[in-house]
Amino acid sequence: MNEQDLLQELMKASEEDKDLTPKQAKILQAAIEMFAEKGYAATSTSEIAKKAGVAEGTIFRHYKTKKDLLISIVSPVVTRFAIPFFADRFVKEVFEKETNENYDDLLREIVYNRFEFVQKNTTLVKILFQEISFHPEIQQLFAENFLEKVYPHFIKWVETYQRSGDISKDFPVNTVLRLIMTTVIGFIITRFVFLPHYDWNDEMEIEKTIEYIRKGLS
Amino acid sequence: MNEQDLLQELMKASEEDKDLTPKQAKILQAAIEMFAEKGYAATSTSEIAKKAGVAEGTIFRHYKTKKDLLISIVSPVVTRFAIPFFADRFVKEVFEKETNENYDDLLREIVYNRFEFVQKNTTLVKILFQEISFHPEIQQLFAENFLEKVYPHFIKWVETYQRSGDISKDFPVNTVLRLIMTTVIGFIITRFVFLPHYDWNDEMEIEKTIEYIRKGLS
Amino acid sequence: MNEQDLLQELMKASEEDKDLTPKQAKILQAAIEMFAEKGYAATSTSEIAKKAGVAEGTIFRHYKTKKDLLISIVSPVVTRFAIPFFADRFVKEVFEKETNENYDDLLREIVYNRFEFVQKNTTLVKILFQEISFHPEIQQLFAENFLEKVYPHFIKWVETYQRSGDISKDFPVNTVLRLIMTTVIGFIITRFVFLPHYDWNDEMEIEKTIEYIRKGLS
Amino acid sequence: MNEQDLLQELMKASEEDKDLTPKQAKILQAAIEMFAEKGYAATSTSEIAKKAGVAEGTIFRHYKTKKDLLISIVSPVVTRFAIPFFADRFVKEVFEKETNENYDDLLREIVYNRFEFVQKNTTLVKILFQEISFHPEIQQLFAENFLEKVYPHFIKWVETYQRSGDISKDFPVNTVLRLIMTTVIGFIITRFVFLPHYDWNDEMEIEKTIEYIRKGLS
DNA sequence: TATGAATGAGGTTTCATTCAT
C-alpha cells in the first residue's frame, strides 16, 4: 500500500516510456537539491550543470527551458501527493463497497501514509510548496488533481462518517476537511520542514495527532 | 488591544527616530507588492524602482543591498507576528495576576487577534513565510523572537490550563503547542494565502476552529 | 634653503589669497590618502567624503569635478618638485655669479634636497607619478615647469662642469642629465616607494649614490 | 638566448596545455591596449568588449573577474621580466662553471637583453609598473619571483666581481645591486615609457650607460 | 548525445554630480 520513492521513480522515467540517461538523472538530482536549498529563481542553470557534472548545454538538450525542468520535477509530486491513496483506495474500498473500514483506522492510515510519503520525499514536497504560489502552471496542475480527483471523494467520506456519528454534524463538511488537512499537513511540515532536527518521537506524535483530530471533530 | 497596521508603522519610521522620505516609502510599498507577487529572487530592483516611480539608484541610497530591503520589510513582521499579544498581555494578565481569564476566552482572543493581524498584513506575512527558508538572517530573527520571547510564556500557559483540567494531561506540552499553532496558523494561511477568494464565513470558521481545538485537547 | 612641507602649504591656501575652510582641508587630506592608496580612478568621491567626514555634496562645492580635486592636489607638487631649488638657487648662484660652488657640494645638495622633499611629501609624489601618464593636463603642467624652467638651467650647469673637467666630455649633455636624474630619482623612489620598510642607512646610501654619480660621469 | 615575444606567447596559451579561442585572444589584446592607455581602473569591461569585437559576457566566460583578466596579463610579465636571463643563464655559466665570462661582457648582455625585452613588451611592462602598487596579488607574484629566483644569484654575482676587483669593495652588495638596477631600469623606462618619441640613438645610449655603471662602481 | 564558447539582455550596485533645503 506504500507508494514508491518518488525520487527513484522520477529517475527511472519521466514520460513512462523512455528511460532517462545517466546525465539526465544527474541533472534532475542536482536541480532538486539546489531548488530546495536556494529556491527555483535563485538557482542558476550553470550551478545545476556544475553540480550535476555536465555541460551547460546538456540541460537544455533535455529540458527546453529552466521552467520545464521545474515542472518536470514538481509535476509528479503533485499527482502523487494526493492521488494514489485516495484514487486507488477510496474509490474501491470506501465508496464502491460502502464503508467497510472503521473511521479510526482510516484516519490513522491517512496520516501514516502521508507521513511516509513526505518522509521519503521531503525535498520534493518542499520545492512544490515553495514554488506553487509563483507558477500558475503548477497551481493548475494542483487544482486539476486535487479538486477533480481527491476533493469529491473526501467530501463523500466525511459525509459518511457524519452519518455514522463519528464526526459531529455541527461542522460543515468543508470545515471538517480544512481542519483535518490543516492538522495533518501542519504536523508533517513542522516535522520535516520547520523543525527536522528536533528530537521527534514520531509514533507518539502521530497517535496524539489522530486523537486530537478525532476528539476535535466528535 | 489591537496592534496597529504594520504597513503604516513601517511607513512612519524604521529606526524610531528619523522619518523616512516619501521616496523611501514608495520604494518599500513597491517592494512589498512585488516580493509578494513574484517572490524576492524573481523581483528585480529595476522593477521596484519603476513601480515606485524613483530612480534605481535611489533604492540603494536607502538600502545598501537588495537583501537589506527584504530584511527591513520582513524584520518588523517577525517581531510583531508573535510578540505583542503574548509579551504585553500574557506577562501581565496570565502570569502576574494568576489566571483570572478563562481558557475559552483566551483561546478565542488569540485566534481573533492573530486573524486580524494577518488580515491587515497578509502581504507581509506572505513574504515572511515565502522567504524565511532561504535566508538565515530571517531565520535567526525569528528564532530569537519566538524562542526567547514567546515560547516560554506559551509553555507556562499550557501547563496552567492542564492543571485546571481544560487541557488533557495526556498530551505533552510541546505537542499541545504544536497542535494549537498548526491549527490556528493553518486556518489563517488557508484563509488568506491559499484560498483568499473562497466565500468565507469568517466568524463561523473561527468559532468552529476554536471548538475543534478545545475539544481536540480536552 | 629647505622648502616647506607641501602638505601644510596646500592646507594653508590653494589660490594664494583665500584660506581654505577646515572642511576643505579635511577633503584634501582624505583625497590625498585615498588617491595614494588606491589610485585616482579607483577612489570614489563618496569614500573621500566619508573619510573626510563631510557630506558628498560638500566636495563639489569646493571642486567642480573629481578631476579638479586631483589637479589641485597634484599641481603644486609639479611646481615644487623641480622648481624651487633650481629656479631660486641656480639662477642666482650658479649662473649669475658664475660657478662659485664646487661640483661635489652641488651634487650633494641636489641629492639631499630632493631626498628631503620626497621624504616630506612621499604621498603626493606617489600620486603625481601614478597619475601623470593618464592625465594630459598634468603632463602639460609638468612639461611647462620642467622644460621651461629647469631643463635649460640644468643643461648649462652640466656644460659648466664639463668645461671644468668634473664631468667627462665623452658623455652628451642630455645623457649626463638622464643618468643623474635616473640615479637620483631611482634611489629616492626605491627608498620611499618600493622599499620604504627596508632598514635604510640613509646617509650612507646618499653618499654612495653621490660617489657613484661622480665616478660614473668622470 | 633571446626570449620570445611575450605578447605572442600570451596569445598561444595561458596554461600551457589548452590554446585560447580567437575571441579570448582578441579580448587579451584589447585589454592590454586599453589598460596601458587609460589604466586598469579607468578601463571598463564594456570598452574592452567593444574593442575586442565580442559580447561583454564573453569576457567573463574566460576571466571570472576583471581583476582576473589583469592578473592573467601581468603575471607572465612578472615571471619573464627578471627570470629567464638570470635563472637560465646565471646558474649555468656564472656559478656552475665559475666566472668564465668577463664583467664588461656580462654587464653589456644584461642591459641589451633587458632592453630588448622591454622594447618588445613595452605595453605589458607599462601595465605592470602602473598597477603593481595597487594590487597585492601582483606584488606577491613579483616578490616571489624576484626575491626567490633572481636576487640570490645577483648577490653572488656582485660578490664575484668584487673579489675580481671589477667592482669596488667600498660599496655594500645591496647598494651595488640597487645602483645597477636603478640605472638600467631607469634608462629603459625613460627610453620606452617617459620619452618614447625622443630621437634616441639607442646603441650610443646603451654604451654610455654601461660605461657609467662600470666607472661608477669601480 | 554532449559540449562549452558565445551571446545580449538584464541583474545588482556604484558613481559623479545636482539641487532643494
Next chain:
DNA sequence: GATGAATGAAACCTCATTCAT
C-alpha cells in the same frame, strides 16, 4: 557653506539560451 536625497548613466557581472562542433 553645508547637507544628503535624488538621479541616471554606466560599472561589473550573471543569466538562460543557442549553436557549431
